[in-house]
Amino acid sequence: MGASFVPITIFTVLWGVVGIVCPIFAPKGPNRGIIQVVLMLTAATCWLFWLCAYMAQMNPLIGPRLNNETLIWIAHTWVSFVCTCLHLLVRDFWITRYLNNKHCVTS
């Protein structure tokens, strides 16, 4: 439903690398076991925590109730940091147009 493919893949792969790939290359020695456990548990807990936050917002049941001043301020100023950077870095017309349609520029 409300899930989008890109973030889910990125974060799952990221934590998958930390929790599954990294332990394979843990340095040999008496502490290898500990390092592996630490990596796996870190990945598991962090991924679960991210997943819960993501899924809790996938299909919101309520919307935020905002002050009208806050709403006006949001409408005027909230262009995300990432989008701004993209705008500045890539002046490509198509990307700008794509972003215009998708996310960044509002009313």
Place this chain on the structure above:
Amino acid sequence: MGSLFRSEEMTLCQLFLQSEAAYACVSELGELGLVQFRDLNPDVNAFQRKFVNEVRRCDEMERKLRYLEKEIRRDGIPMLEIPGECPEAPQPREMIDLEATFEKLENELREVNQNAEALKRNYLELTELKHILRKTQVFFDEMADPSREEEQVTLLGEEGLMAGGQALKLGFVAGVILRERIPAFERMLWRACRGNVFLRQAEIDTPLEDPTSSDQVYKSVFIIFFQGDQLKTRVKKICEGFRATLYPCPEAPADRREMAMGVMTRIEDLNTVLGQTQDHRHRVLVAAAKNIKNWFVKVRKIKAIYHTLNLFNLDVTQKCLIAECWVPALDMETIQLALRRGTERSGSSVPPILNRMETAEDPPTYNRTNKFTFAFQNLIYAYGVATYREVNPAPYTIITFPFLFAVMFGDLGHGALMAAFGFWMCYKEKPLQAKKIDSEIWNIFFGGRYIILLMGLFSMYTGIIYNDIFSKSLNIFGSSWRNNYDNSTLAENKLLQLNPDSNDYLQSPYPFGIDPVWQLAESNKIIFMNAYKMKISIIIGVFHMLFGVCMSLWNHLYFKRRISIYVEFIPQIVFLTLLFFYMVLLMFIKWTSYGPTPGKLGSNDPEIIKTSAYCAPSILITFINMMLFKTDPNTRPQCDDVMYAGQMGFQKLFVIVALLCVPIMLFGKPYYIMRERKQRAQSQPLANTEAAAENGGVAGAIQPAHHADEEISEVFIHQAIHTIEYVLGSVSHTASYLRLWALSLAHAQLAEVAWNMLLRKGLMSKGFQGGIFLYVVFAGWAAISVSILVLMEGLSAFLHTLRLHWVEFQSKFYAGEGYLFQPFSFEVILDSAGQAEE
């Protein structure tokens, strides 16, 4: 696998040491610190052991060293730290040399001190006399003054003048007394002599040194005039009572002057002598200060070795000593090597013998830790030392502990502060360790530096997910919520709610963490956050408990308790999964299947309404109804009663199976034990007769097995307690994980209050006065942030995390009935001796 997952395998060993080599061997083992000796003569009292004399000599040496140390400290001479490595334990014959050195030093020092004290006393007396002479001079001058004649008249009264017409001669005594005693002294004199004496006193400005205690005391000079012998004796007695020192004071002014001169020259002489004595003392102490730490280490090592030797048994021939010790199985080789070194050093030809012994006793628990895992292992030991070879929760705690802490403490700003503090302590580890700071609180923080660092890092991560930095949010990826209200609506309404079932919501969530818009929604942020945080608390809690139950499987597998797997582990995990993990699944189902449908926003189609927010059920009510076998018809029209097809059937099945697990847990093990005993009883008569035929009646092998058997009623009671604890526990423990939500809510709210009440006020003030105001307010806000939000909230979150691990997690698998391996190690002994000193 590393030893941290389970404690090390230990073996009981018997050690035969040749008498001459014993000392050197034990010394080598002490350097190694891997051997725990057992007391082989527990019934022999401490005074009757073999090496009492040596221990006593060491005690005597230590006393002398402490005396030296005290003197060195009194003079404020810095004691040199031991350069480089710790000195090895000296040979026994060196002990005599050491003893002689200490004896000489002590005697010398005592003599010097005695001399110095006598000289100081002398000096004090002379100084006091000097002051008396100087101060009384003023009184005498006053008296001699003809204009003050009437004073004498008033003193003596009418009668004095009438008695023969000649001026009566007044007697006097002069002395020195402690200043604080003056008022009482004066009162006493007045009362005892009925006002017939005349006291004059003057304070000595400079403090005088008391030679016995070397304290600085303030004193006063006094002079008392009186008449007649009776009063004189009385006055003298009072002076004695008040510990005033009286000095002879000549009456004639010329004599006094002469005496003063004499006193001055004597004081000067004394000063030079005193200076020389002090110099000598200083030289002796400086020489001692260079070596004292070294000597302390040596003496303590010798003492520890003899203490250990006292635990050994003497062979009948008196040629060798027998010891029993616990040794980590992996370190046998190292110990053999150390023993060989010891033998070589002592020049003995007979090698020591190390024998493995079979024993039914429980070996001690030994986990090899490093500086990183040490603190985590201590958190576990604080609850209880693991049973021998039991699964050790410490390696898992390394991550789960900071994680659960961070769920409660989630704030990027506070987490960063904490991580910075932890990182600083880890980075400056060596210099900080070398400083040896005594403060207890500092030592607690420093001991847990890696925990603090990890807690800080995890708090930063959860802070980003909660999108909470000092109660503000970061809009990194662009919020998923838009404003679609037009200007007139915005102008007319004070509060406006965005509707997720419209274009207000982009239909794909903020990719990393909570959407920044929620931090701004002051009126319904808490509603959203509570629903989210309560759910994750339960989800995390159930996973944590399932993990704990799985640990018990490891234990059963390792100890080969197959029956426990079938009647304990499987029913336990089934019970937990079917009830509580199912509840977690319901939460995920609710998250995925109720909400706006993209493409059909705001549609009135009944099919779409069924999956809309309007129809979302409460998980809690669903769960309660499931336990009560109740089906509540949905009160909202157009909505389904169930979340998925066949829900009711599944739920009933789950509850019934879960409840069936309870009797298995309760009766499974006792039943198995009973059956096993019956079988044994059937086969036993046969075995008994066979054994009797073989060795004449005594069946030695079977006897011990009987002792191990508990009463069957006890087995039942034990199992019942265990089962009740588990079943009721899984309910209460699940609820207990809600503390994750409660503390995290409290933390977020407190941070918000601190921001709104303080910093916001400062930021809103205008003009240059506003700048000054902001400066002041920022200080207040920063102080509250650090002291209350980081320190106090951190402490409370830490304690709650500790509880979640000790009670909710470890109760699933951890017995903690072992005892700690305490090896004979010089390092430990020297450390504890050093601490006791301070």
